[in-house]
Amino acid sequence: MGQYGLSQSPVFKEAGDMYETSPFGMRTLNGKTYKHCGVDVVRYIGYNALATIVAIADGKVTAVKNTVTGVDHRRNLEGNYVCIDHGGGMVSKYFHLKYGSIPASIRVGVTVHKGDTIGYMGNTGDSYGAHLHFQLEQNGQAIDGAPYLKGQKTIGTLESDLAVLQKKGVINSPAYWLQTAPRVQYLPELIHNMAEVLQ
Numbered sequence: 001m002g003q004y005g006l007s008q009s010p011v012f013k014e015a016g017d018m019y020e021t022s023p024f025g026m027r028t029l030n031g032k033t034y035k036h037c038g039v040d041v042v043r044y045i046g047y048n049a050l051a052t053i054v055a056i057a058d059g060k061v062t063a064v065k066n067t068v069t070g071v072d073h074r075r076n077l078e079g080n081y082v083c084i085d086h087g088g089g090m091v092s093k094y095f096h097l098k099y100g101s102i103p104a105s106i107r108v109g110v111t112v113h114k115g116d117t118i119g120y121m122g123n124t125g126d127s128y129g130a131h132l133h134f135q136l137e138q139n140g141q142a143i144d145g146a147p148y149l150k151g152q153k154t155i156g157t158l159e160s161d162l163a164v165l166q167k168k169g170v171i172n173s174p175a176y177w178l179q180t181a182p183r184v185q186y187l188p189e190l191i192h193n194m195a196e197v198l199q
């Protein structure tokens with residue numbers, strides 16, 4: 001169990017320490033080895049209270065499930081969940097949310113903003129205790145979300161990244177780059193890395 005020891009994390013509303021209970025990558029559970037496509041973390045905020053999960057960045061809700069009432073190791077493995085498309089090929093997924101905790105406003109197609117509440121940490125689906133399975137996908141491939149949970153990496157849309165570059169005087173026409181960058185391999189990534197360093 002690794003402790004991040006952060007007082008703030010971009011996926012939890014309340015301050016407190018966050019513990020990693022299962023990292024991204026290959027793992028063995030009950031004699032079976034498989035790839036764990038997300039990172040499992042817990043944060044307890046007090047007796048009987050479950051931490052509030054918030055959107056890690058702006059985006060559009062692409063999937064919601066809120067009908068799983070408890071633990072289910074056979075079907076409904078993800079439990080209750082919310083998936084958010086952040087643009088630029090980045091998608092975040094939040095599994096095992098507490099039954100009944102996803103706000104009615106979190107529906108497929110709505111826009112959410114960084115910090116918006118999407119539910120409470122829970123113990124639904126293929127889960128052995130209340131935790132959040134945070135899964136990050138880049139162009140359809142699961143990537144390690146841990147650096148994002150620790151705030152070492154951020155998700156930015158091309159638009160928000162270009163706004164940073166403009167503010168810092170690196171570019172003067174975001175509209176031009178918004179059109180051009182997606183057509184050049186690795187350019188959106190380069191722009192994002194620059195924005196991360198500069199902001």
Ligand SMILES: [Zn+2]
Pocket residue numbers: 022036038039040132133134
């Ligand atoms: Zn997991």
